[in-house]
Amino acid sequence: MEKFADEAIIEVSSGSGGNGCASFRREKYVPRGGPSGGDGGRGGNVVFTVRRNLRTLAHLRYKYSFKAENGRDGESAGRYGHHGADVIVPLPPGSLIRDAETGDLIRDFSNDKEDFIFLKGGNGGWGNIHFKSSVNQAPRKALPGKPGQTVKLKVELQIMADIGLVGFPNAGKSSLLDRFTNARPKIAAYPFTTKIPNLGVLTLDERDVIIADIPGLIEGASEGAGLGFRFLKHIFRTSALAFLIDLSDDNYLEAFDILLKELGSYSEDLAQKKRLLAGTKTDLPETEGRLDELKAKYTSEEIMGVSVFSGEGVKELSYAFLRLIKTDDDNNVADDSACEDSSANMNDGQIQFEGEIL
Incomplete structure (x- = not known):
């Protein structure tokens, strides 16, 4: 049976930022080493890219959800968490993405030659190293990472032809x-x-x-x-x-x-x-x-x-x-x-x- 996929509904999610770390230096000759908690990593982005070898949206029929990785939490000794990997959503030339609920056009990929970052990942939280002050030499405060975003989209294809x-x-x-x-x-x-x-x-x-x-x-x-x-x-x-x-x-x-x-x-x-x-x-x-x-x-x-x-x-x-x-x-x-x-x-x-x- 012939199938031609020119419409698809997908859900895309950017990654959440990693949490900041609250830790203190613990070394033999540094009894009061102070805060050493590193920042959390940034969450991954949702990125759309045009692939010239794609002709339909059939690949989106079999994968509904696209989620970027979350950032890793910060660690002791001032170590920052790794950033989350981006999720790449490939589209054929001539694709449109719309808000699935309102139908509003978000992006037209008729002439795009560069990747489009649709959703940015959440920022990583600060570790307690940022909160040291003259009045607080041992802060126990660290910030959580910012959450990612989730959006439901309608993807449409309009064939590019002469x-x-x-x-x-x-x-x-x-x-x-x-x-x-x-x-x-x-x-x-x-x-x-x-x-x-x-x-x-x-x-x-x-x-x-x-x-x-x-x-x-x-x-x-x-x-x-x-x-x-x-x-x-x-x-x-x-x-x-x-x-x-x-x-x-x-x-x-x-x-x-x-x-x-x-x-x-x-x-x-x-x-x-x-x-x-x-x-x-x-x-x-x-x-x-x-x-x-x-x-x-x-x-x-x-x-x-x-x-x-x-x-x-x-x-x-x-x-x-x-x-x-x-x-x-x-x-x-x-x-x-x-x-x-x-x-x-x-x-x-x-x-x-x-x-x-x-």
Whole structure:
């Protein structure tokens, strides 16, 4: 059974500080040696770190509680207690942590390259060496360590990708991803074959284009219908969208309007992303002339035709993806002419694979 963990509830606790020590020097020739109690060690911190090799939150499903070590107590002879070890919580890129009770966003790990100390451990208590004074040469006072903190968090994952593939079930999204990247999504001729997001990497001209295929949408998806609704959040962070239109479907001329409406109902920001349309299954006899009809209806949209089966348009579409995600200062952007003699890592549409969600 396929499982894709994109949410988890965890409890994290920083360590308590060690207690200070109340002791006195006891040496043969020092009858009144005075206080010698050392301080307690600091408790360990709760630290979040981004791990690029993680793709889901599955590892958090099997470990609910993360607790840092407590600091050690201080000892005699002025010896300080050891600090408690930090607890490290690894997260995949694109993770969010929220307060589990209020839902308030605490941290967005979309671009984090440094570790984030979320909870600091409690300070160690002072030993009695700190309390010696002119009026109290033998203090018996020592302070306890400060307690650690415990917080319950909700961790969410929003996939980081350049291009999000959007379409109805059986529009050919998974087949296209498979042709591009070797991501090996589950493919079959029945609706909702894709039940989890799939991620693949297409490499062109020494640049990686990360492509995400989410489960197919249906009309009413923005209101919770079908499988795609749960995963719409995963295309929030894409740079652009590719709407795949099944030209063999009788409603091919209405498909884009419905898809765009569903995205806009879920979030207006999604409907405003850079995009292109790809008419799929152009190799089938019944699709003849339909790509031209699609272009005639949507004159302001960039529309391309593609057949995963024959390979027609696959290379051109890959470079269109590269153009979509280019930045203004990108000097290595390929144009259509590059498709003919490019040294890109392609072999009949198969492009270097880098990553996969299982």
